Amino acid sequence: MQKSNYLTSLLVSCALLLPMQIFAGVGDIAHKAAQYAEATYQDEMTESLRQLMLFNTTAKTGLASTDNPAHQAFKAELAKQAKQLGLDFIDYGYVVVIGLGDSDQRVGMITHGDIQPFNAKKWAQSPLILDQISEPGKLVGRGTEDDKGPISNALYAMKSIKDLNIKLNKRIELYVYMAEESDWQPLREHIKLYSLPQVNITLDAEYPVVTAEKGYGTISMTFPTKHYSSSKSYISEFSGGFFGSQIPEDAHATIENADKKLLAQIQKLAKSQAGMTYNYQWQGKRLSISALGKSAHSSKPEHGINAITHLAEILAVKHWPNNTSGALVNFINEHLGTGLYGEKFGDIAYSDDFMGPMSVSPTVLKTTDKGIALNINIRRPTGKTTKQLEDEINSTLANWQQKNQIKLLDVSNEINEPFVQRDAPQIETLLEVFSFYTGIADAKPVSIGGGTNSRLFPSAVSFGPSMPGTEYTGHSEHEFITKKQFILNLKMYTAVLIKLAK
Numbered sequence: 001m002q003k004s005n006y007l008t009s010l011l012v013s014c015a016l017l018l019p020m021q022i023f024a025g026v027g028d029i030a031h032k033a034a035q036y037a038e039a040t041y042q043d044e045m046t047e048s049l050r051q052l053m054l055f056n057t058t059a060k061t062g063l064a065s066t067d068n069p070a071h072q073a074f075k076a077e078l079a080k081q082a083k084q085l086g087l088d089f090i091d092y093g094y095v096v097v098i099g100l101g102d103s104d105q106r107v108g109m110i111t112h113g114d115i116q117p118f119n120a121k122k123w124a125q126s127p128l129i130l131d132q133i134s135e136p137g138k139l140v141g142r143g144t145e146d147d148k149g150p151i152s153n154a155l156y157a158m159k160s161i162k163d164l165n166i167k168l169n170k171r172i173e174l175y176v177y178m179a180e181e182s183d184w185q186p187l188r189e190h191i192k193l194y195s196l197p198q199v200n201i202t203l204d205a206e207y208p209v210v211t212a213e214k215g216y217g218t219i220s221m222t223f224p225t226k227h228y229s230s231s232k233s234y235i236s237e238f239s240g241g242f243f244g245s246q247i248p249e250d251a252h253a254t255i256e257n258a259d260k261k262l263l264a265q266i267q268k269l270a271k272s273q274a275g276m277t278y279n280y281q282w283q284g285k286r287l288s289i290s291a292l293g294k295s296a297h298s299s300k301p302e303h304g305i306n307a308i309t310h311l312a313e314i315l316a317v318k319h320w321p322n323n324t325s326g327a328l329v330n331f332i333n334e335h336l337g338t339g340l341y342g343e344k345f346g347d348i349a350y351s352d353d354f355m356g357p358m359s360v361s362p363t364v365l366k367t368t369d370k371g372i373a374l375n376i377n378i379r380r381p382t383g384k385t386t387k388q389l390e391d392e393i394n395s396t397l398a399n400w401q402q403k404n405q406i407k408l409l410d411v412s413n414e415i416n417e418p419f420v421q422r423d424a425p426q427i428e429t430l431l432e433v434f435s436f437y438t439g440i441a442d443a444k445p446v447s448i449g450g451g452t453n454s455r456l457f458p459s460a461v462s463f464g465p466s467m468p469g470t471e472y473t474g475h476s477e478h479e480f481i482t483k484k485q486f487i488l489n490l491k492m493y494t495a496v497l498i499k500l501a502k
């Protein structure tokens with residue numbers, strides 16, 4: 001890595017002085033094609049994205065992508081666009097491959113066409129309609145960043161290469177998987193039957209190059225229904241969250257037999273929190289509290305403000321009676337808190353030098369006929385075995401149950417392995433292109449909390465679409481990509497494809 005960084009910084013410093021010489025760094029042909037793409041296809045590419053966004057490609061429980069009419073319509077639109085651009089199109093069901101050129105040697109781009117759910121009330125207009133007006137300079141809507149924007153980028157990078165008749169030694173393939181957000185099994189099945197490109201880039205995370213991804217995990221449990229009544233104050237309802245991989249921005253609590261003194265104590269704690277908004281409502285002696293935080297991708301809990309943990313924290317004015325909601329609030333305060341890394345969850349917290357700390361985020365509370373189900377999303381680096389983690393989680397849960405004389409129901413841990421890519425010959429090329437187009441000279445591979453399909457493809461690493469150090473908005477209720485980034489991605493993908501396929 002040292003050598004490549006030295007080379008990249010040298011090239012970038014040269015760029016200021018000797019514009020012609022720098023072309024040798026990215027390559028004259030690659031750079032000219034990137035410029036051509038930028039000059040020719042900004043509007044068409046935006047229109048492509050607008051069309052792709054119109055289809056609500058969220059996963060429907062119990063309905064296969066191949067039977068889902070919105071997914072079928074989305075793929076028909078993709079087929080139409082590919083045909084118009086002169087690219088070949090193969091529909092394998094859950095997997096669509098759009099190709100350019102003819103060779104056994106292939107370069108793959110990995111994307112997905114499904115989206116996460118959204119709460120339409122939180123958007124200026126339907127997030128399925130590309131919004132270019134509400135926030136100047138931004139393309140706002142579901143899928144702009146994750147992951148329909150990159151599909152349009154890839155299509156027009158391929159189209160530009162085709163227009164210019166650039167001779168490539170390798171075929172380029174764009175993979176669009178239809179269940180990345182919900183179920184990776186159909187992709188695993190596909191891979192058993194069909195061979196994949198030898199070298200791949202995933203367009204579903206961030207720059208410069210992602211060589212490690214934390215393992216996704218879920219800890220779940222149900223706090224059993226316990227009918228309760230008292231003349232003293234108690235929590236009768238606690239709810240919040242939307243879906244498993246979103247840091248929740250909404251939460252709600254109801255307290256019975258509350259009084260002004262209790263409210264003052266709660267409000268005092270609320271004042272010490274930054275970024276939360278609370279709404280208090282009285283109905284006789286019943287106090288309802290609505291909490292508004294900030295949603296974010298659960299792999300980036302630092303970018304959000306978790307409404308569930310913050311609401312629980314302001315309720316920590318006392319130890320509540322252990323009815324269903326009270327036990328839940330007590331548990332959250334004792335073992336989760338507003339920290340992001342499992343600091344209070346027994347011994348589970350740990351960190352890796354390159355991959356960073358494990359994150360531990362309660363994301364969804366769901367009332368079922370058995371009680372309230374708590375879903376905790378974790379993202380774990382290398383450094384502990386799954387067995388060790390499970391033992392530590394179970395021991396904390398066992399102690400808590402013992403101490404509180406409560407039997408939690410449906411306790412389960414599902415913890416996936418972290419992924420580290422050690423075999424990706426294209427990394428130096430990706431870093432060179434990134435440095436050339438961004439002016440960031442000391443680009444180095446990074447690790448992320450999110451999990452992408454990189455781990456299922458040979459020699460795959462993520463390359464964009466988001467800039468390092470910026471807020472990732474996929475999975476949030478304010479998803480966007482800046483127009484500038486959208487164009488920059490087109491240029492970088494065009495240049496990179498030429499360099500990797502020549």
Ligand SMILES: [Zn+2]
Pocket residue numbers: 112146147180204474
């Ligand atoms: Zn994604």
